[in-house]
Amino acid sequence: MIDPVIINFAAALGIGLLIGAERERRKGDGPARASAGIRTFSLAALAGAAAQSVGGMPLLGIVVAGTAVLCAFAYQRAAAKPDHDPGLTSEIALVLTPLLGGLCMQRPALAAGIGVTVAVLLAARTPMHAFVRHALTEAELRDALMFAGATLVILPLLPDRAMGPFEAFNPAKIWIVVILVMAIGGIGHVAVRVLGVRYGLPLAGFAGGFISSTATIGAMGHRAKSAATRNAPVAGAVAGAVLSTVATVLQLALVLAATNLPVLQHLTVPLIFAGLVAVAYGAAFTISALHQAEDSDEKPGRAFRLTGALVFAAMLAVILLASAALQHFYGTAGVLAAATLAGFADAHAAAISVASLQLDAQAAAVPILAGFTANALSKAVFAWVGGGRAYALRVIPGLVLVAVAAWAGLLLV
Structure with a gap:
């Protein structure tokens, strides 16, 4: 040897x-x-x-x-x-x-x-x-430095524990949401720089959905609002937002496969229905984006806007506070109410909490889909606030159709 x-x-x-x-x-x-x-x-x-x-x-x-x-x-x-x-x-x-x-x-x-x-x-x-000298703009360099500061300087200094009214706030986790929105915005920016708006935004939205679909919808909303000010098409941003929901459905299936396989088997049809509707709706806007001319006024500009990420995190904090207050005053009136409250923040957290309980597959299906629907509702709010009316009126119908398809699949089962 x-x-x-x-x-x-x-x-x-x-x-x-x-x-x-x-x-x-x-x-x-x-x-x-x-x-x-x-x-x-x-x-x-x-x-x-x-x-x-x-x-x-x-x-x-x-x-x-x-x-x-x-x-x-x-x-x-x-x-x-x-x-x-x-x-x-x-x-x-x-x-x-x-x-x-x-x-x-x-x-x-x-x-x-x-x-x-x-x-x-x-x-x-x-x-x-x-x-650095020719491809990277000065604004992009500032954004990169801002992201590095938010990730490597501010995040380690924040306390990672529940605090505040009803212990609803975890400063570190809320700041991670800010970082996620900035990161997804950066991913979309790079994709647009490399592939253009028509191809880059749908791909960036789908990839960002695996990180956080809600954050992706918020980040795409900021880009759509910027495009709307120039009378530019927003189909690419809408496609990215809806395709992020496809990632949500895929992740939900993986979470259930890891925690409770019988529940996944019972929810196979609802998840397939929801995924197919999300793919179809996102594909429609993707095709629309591919048929539109590139935005000639699109400038390299900013990869993200910190103010938009902070507003997004503040909205999430309000939802967390409202959920914690309802739980404090009224208690969790059964698994259904608890899953619905958890779904406003994250659909996967609601699914994990329900799937981990000793419930039969049929009893667990309704609370999980309730959390999924509540999460779609919070996404709709973020779409309206983050992207404006034109963006929201295109994204929200897709979210509604996905949720309805999931419930329709459960009724068929």
Whole structure:
């Protein structure tokens, strides 16, 4: 059996060769060539691995510091050449290489993953520069920074516990809704940039439905309202909103399959009916969008609007407060009332709560569909507030038809 230490050294050598091979291609020739290539990076990775193996963290720190000093001298020499901008990419990569070599002695898989990521970032220099300088607009960059701040800065600071009146609010979970709306808006924006309004919005809506159909309807509403101000067609946004309901039906089937298979078998026909109606209604608007000309006034602009996401989260918080107040004052008058209240926030939560109870399939079907219908009602409210009258009058009939189809399927059963 091969000694694990040898495998770790081989991983370190592989990292050095991988990063060094990429740098060797950009090293250049003649007096202006860079100072580090494939051999230098390979030796640096092995030096880091040997230092960690022999002397631990102190010796590894000395090796990394020595590498940094040598990089500083090399950079100073390159900067002294006339009409030459040396940059710092190779120097930073060279300092990182012995660190990765040392990490190979403890966590070789993590070190290898980081090494591959470094090599990919180095190799993707030209397309990344072109994307940031020419494809990415200033507004899109601001939106990306805003999304990163909302996700990586604000979310970890919020308490993840029930609080407020009737303990109806969980600040972290409500802020996750804000992040979801922003993310879905960003997905739709990228899809539109790549595929155009006719193809991008329906696909983005269907994909976003697996994250949150309600949030998708809100995000598509914001885009539809923006299009309506320019007298542009809103069929693409409507198609995306309705197709997100298809994802809801699919997820509901998966949830029931995981929690209570007999209930799923009893609800197979209602779910099929609801899914087919959602597909047909969404397909009608998708076809309408495909036959419409692209919006010539559509600008790259903003990926999302934070105010719209905050309004959406505030509406959800009001629904949660109302549900909690009803439960506090009147109690859960049976499973049906509890499922209906839960459905205003999430159809899957209502289905899980009912399917987890010791009920026969027939008794569980009605509360689950009640939650599904309540969720459609909350989506209708969000569609009206988020997208305006023109958008809502197209989306709400689809939501109603989907809910009616589900109940019709249950009656047939």
